[in-house]
Amino acid sequence: MASVRQPVTIDGNEAAAYVAHKTNEVIAIYPITPSSPMGEHADEWSVRGVKNLWGTVPLVIEMQSEGGAAGAVHGALQAGSLTTTFTASQGLLLMMPNMFKIAGELTPTVFHIAARTVATHALSIFGDHSDVMAVRATGWAMLFSNSVQEVMDQALIAQAATLQARVPFMHIFDGFRTSHEVMKIERLSDDDIRSLIDDRLVHELRRRALSPDHPFIRGTAQNPDVFFQEREAANPYYDAVPGIVQEVMDRFAARVGRSYHLFDYVGAPDADRVVVVMGSGAETTEQMADYLNAHGEKVGVLKVRLFRPFSVPHFLRALPPTVRAIAVLDRVKEPGAVGEPLYVDVCAALGSAQRDNPALAEHPPVIVGGRYGISSKEYNPAMAKAVFDNLMEGRRKNNFTVGIEDDVTHTSLDYDHYLDIEPPDVTRAVFWGFGSDGTVSANKNTIKIIGEETPDYAQGYFVYDSKKAGAHTVSHLRFGPRPIHSPYLIQHAGFIGVHQFGFLERFPILDSAADGATLLLNSPYDPERTWDEIPRPVQEAIIAKKLKVYGVNAYAVAQQTGMGNKINTIMQTCFFAISGILPREEAIARIKESIVKTYGKRGEAVVQKNYNAVDASLSGLYEIPVPAQATSTVEPRSKAEAGVPEFVRKVTIPMMEGRGDELPVSAMPVDGTWASGTTRYEKRNIALEVPVWAPEVCIQCGRCSLYCPHAVVRAKVVDEQDWERLLAAQGRGLPAGNAPVEERRLGGNVLATVGEGHLPASVIPPAEGVACTLPGAQPPARMEERPSLGAHLPPTEELRRPAGLAPSLQWLPARWREPELSGKRFTIAVSVEDCTGCGVCVEVCPAKDKRAVGRKALNMEPVLPIREQAVANWAFFKRLPRVTPNAAFRYDTTKNVQLLQPLFEFHSACAGCGETPYLRLLSQLVGDRLYIANATGCSSIYSSNLPGMAYAYNHEGRGPAWSNSLFEDNAEFGLGFRLTLDKQTQFARELVERLRPRLGGELADGLLHADQESHDGIEAQRRRVAELRRRLEGARDPDALNLLSIAGFLVRKSVWAVGGDGWAYDIGYGGLDHVLATGLNVHMLVLDSEVYSNTGGQASKSTDLGAVAKFAVGGKRTPKKDLGMMAMSYGYVYVAQVAMGASDSQTIRAFQEAESYPGPSLIIAYSTCIAQGFNMTFSAAQEKRAVDSGHFILYRYDPRLRAQGRNPLQLDSKAPSIPLREYYYSENRYRMLAQSDPDQAERLLAEAQEHVRERWQLYDYLAHRPVAEAQPELERA
């Protein structure tokens, strides 16, 4: 039967989800990058009523973890439903126990895996095969797809095969390549799918299911007598799998026309060299093989599709008999193994074949193995050529790597970086976009236009930034007359679009421009001036490559046409206009059609503004004449100025400049240990407007610095004399970076710095140098050649800047208004180069100019005219010493807390992020003695995503000790910190006792009985520990050496487990609950944004009634889980709910009380998030609205109060004072439901309002009940 197959332009995730949704009845999922979109697609389709092959809508459920999803899948399968899930990386590992069971029970199912790197020395969201290889022993068949079309095809082949074979299948494709590559493919029709799926096998699955109607037992406990035998009993099923898969592939080919084999050989039939590979790299390798064969060589590629069960006969049949040398490429590293998994299998296969085949045994081919593409490392034809070349006689390096420079163990193959083998009739275009300026959306649109409206084929791949605010994107687009098999980045583009002029300075953009290419610039300058503003090296490249250059002021057009900062439509129109890919008029008509398709449902105003933008674009487009010589005086700003630590200069800064791929192995730390506080070097300059301080209006309240999400607004109280001396020193032209640094090394690398607040040596006595040492064993001697972390550090990173500019007059400090520290000066500075321009500081500023109330103590101003001055002010500010207050000074108010140095700064969170002010506050209060266990999620990514590490250190070199274990185990990870602290503190105290005679009774007693409740008490203990070290210096006896190594534990530390609601409410709840129950002194900070933020807005158990989120498309039907109430039920856990915007003083109090509480504590911090859908500038006001409406109640539950005869629960917010509607409908997540299903929205709102009322009544009752009724404090373990 003929069927019509629709061409669609979709990515691999959608292709897999399409077939999975068609062929399953139950889908249980949990989001994890890069597989999350598969579950989201399935959920949306089910919500919209899209039916599967049997005419029923699959049931989709989001679970609390991948472990939970696997359990649910296992159960659903056992009960007789066609069931699937989607996952990757650690998620797959969490499914592993169930996978053994599912396979052991011969249960047909397909898990679709967007293969991703498993976290080792670091987390990586990118792609390789380490996850699937880690579970290859589970007994699952493993079928690999190499392209988007194959994903759709083989998803079906896997489904059909598993039903027949009963062996469960992993259907695997490359994460962040195939999963996210948009391709024009042919969508399988329902008839195609129907023709492959045999309903009798589905009925068989149901017949084998558990049922009380025909009871039997599955999942027994077995003993040595039979377990082994039953394990072997399933062998025939595994033996049959290859044949079944091939038979299904053949049926598929007969029906659809695309032919697949377990091992697909392509290339010369008489090849002497063959590369064995699986995944998207096979496409690239094939392209190179074709090229080499066309140039007279004889090579081939063996694409492995069915890796498990590995069929030796099929493998041997596929291999050309002429082969003399084989390279096996693995996209995984298995440290310590003889070789990686595919290599080992190939060796074993050929080894066994030699036993049976004497001819082969006589002339066995040489087999070498190598690694490529780890964590999405680029693998392109040039690298493939290197692999083929390595098979030539005399080379044949085994255990090689390709794509990197390994100058340590010398595994890497050299390759030609400039090789271009792509056919000339393939249009190749690269676009550099700015975060959310719509570049990627427009490019996806362009692919759809070409792919679906013309006969041409289209491919799009998008490289995203790891930053959330101010990110950049690079889109790689190919169009051509034939299907495109190039799963690698474009290196020779005929068109380069630069959508942000500043990128010309920041990135090596023209590296990928082919000779004679067209360059389109979004230029904020006049046509006459644009050329002159192009940096000189870029001009030189333009001239050398003979580029044709066009300009358009897209931001101006966007402003004129109501597009705001969205320049996507404008740049897209210009691209079509000058690329000639379609006739201009036709292109414009197509763009307008696509505008209606994309935006039509959002209303006429949106369509109209886009139309206006299209119409206005071309009038602003102009060609820039290119002179024969470069004329620019603009030189790129380099971050690598004098004085930057060597490691930062040689490693961190190249990464910041997008040249991390060029770093050799020798530049890398060996164990995942990186320097703290490196975000300060990024200076991303992403804000167009920044706050400027007006001292005469300022009331010194501290709200601006408390709320600043990025810690760019800082306050100090300083001594006037220091100010004057520093000013005078600067006036004398003293070089900025002349403070001497004492560099101490211990072991290998040194992380060393002295921090802010130290005047140059010629002004005041030199600051003491401080060294933070990298732990670990002595590195190999060869490492001595490496740039050390922090060698030759300047006093501060800011001092690298010229000291020429004096602080501006407008910035002179005001008199500090409070009686404490009276007579001192107060000043605020803004690091404009790190600012995101969110405007939160201005919004929370309560001070108003009496002469013009619209002017506040901070006001947003365009950055360009003031940037250099502001940078000078900041440098000056950082050098000003803080005044050290006396012991009576309490850091318990916003006004005073602002004077504490943040040790969390310039992270990559979204502009206006509501989570980060809490972390900054924590770092201010206890940052110099803080351990943070950070659950995977937004808070771990914006803190630690290289190259910038946001947790910093103070002038003494102290700062948060931070680490991330996993998403699911964070509370336990934090507990581990506490266990070590408690144990080592105890041991240190024992050693102090033992060494009392040497230390002296007074010091020993001081150390053992120190009151460390206050800041001064802790400082005093630090001095004692320093004295201890002095007295034991040079000691050689074991006790003394032991004490020296752990004396630091005598100073009280603070352990915090930090994460989002996904962690605390869902995946990590069990651990969180257990750690609370232990009674041990671990503090939990839940940054509660009420949604999975990092993975893109999936519902968590913190998501409230009526909120629209992924997996709650029709509005969440259940209320937010009351985590605080659950924790309070223990009676001995300190619990608080805080929302800084509603009460900053309550927030500060809660943090201090929790920290001082000697047992477990839990702070649930209401955190605004862009996923909630409101203007983040008004974060604080929105938090207040959440509290005023009763959606979020502020309270503190302090078990210590019982001892005072008081009720431990104190309500800190008032009864709801505004209707919930006012809060709900100020956020898109709730408003969306009103726009899609108004009746349901009203019902859920009414229900939520009632819930708010009931909850308030309950809390009010609990807070005011007689204290005698309070539970007695439970005995601690």
Place this chain on the structure above:
Amino acid sequence: MDLSTTYLGLKLKNPIVPSASPLSRHVDTIRRLEDAGAAAVVMYSLFEEQQHLESLQLDHYLEYQTEAFAEALTWVPTEPQYKLGSEEYLEHIRRAKEAVQIPIIGSLNGISCGGWTRYAAEMQQAGADAIELNPYYVATQIKDTAQEAEERVLAITREVKGRVSIPVAVKIGPYWSAMGHMASRLVEAGANGLVLFNRFYQPDLDLEALEVVPHLTLSTSEEMRLPLRWVAILYGRVPADLAITTGVHTYQDVLKGLMAGARVTQMASELLQNGIGRIREILVGLSTWMAEREYASVVEMQGSMSQQNVADPAAFERANYMKVLHSWRPDPAGQLFRAMLP
């Protein structure tokens, strides 16, 4: 006794029409208004800006920070269709029409020509019996001339009229240099009726927060005198049905409005404050008053005290101002004066 009247060609059972207000947001309330005796209902307004804003806002939040960060390419699930304000509004008109017998008058509030005026046609399709157009415009741009301000309102009136076949009333404010001329030009532009006057909400200053705050107060009968004057002046001079809105609280207010020349009197504040049942009470008061004075019908009294039908037409003009001034006598106790102090 015949309380019926005609307005915009619609035969109404009495002259009381609830004006555009939150009262019409729920079909149940509209049904209650009918039960209480309302002759027609003017729906709450569909605002041009609201349409634009909802559309742009939805677009903004669907797009915001998407396709930028690798792990979160989108933030919210997309819907196949969104019911923006207009769809909800049109659906509401449909439901209201099904629920009640009385005419439903759609209310359109905006100030620019262009695509959004198609909502007038859609209101008609949804069943609206008439349109009340509210081109509320504050000419804050100093360079804008009075003529431009007038032209803007006239243009939009013409455009809306061009889109519908049902009658269109224009609700205007009192701040025109030449009200009479403006009224006649509006009629020339196609207005079938004039609703006097739009009661602008004026912002207030919060002295604690030093902020400008919106301020909403309900009207009083006292405020009716401005529209009363202009209805009396325009009656018989412009070929359009006149309606009074603002300050109609009692049956006496209704009587005054009718006598000045209004076909209907619109009310909202009274109903918001004292309940929908007030319509019934006012109708009783109206009937009683008419019976006592032997008025057979409402029509009989309409315009009976308009400027052209009173003995002293100057009472509605500048001469009246002089008369009021002369009637004032100093307050010996100074109480009135003190009460005027802030």
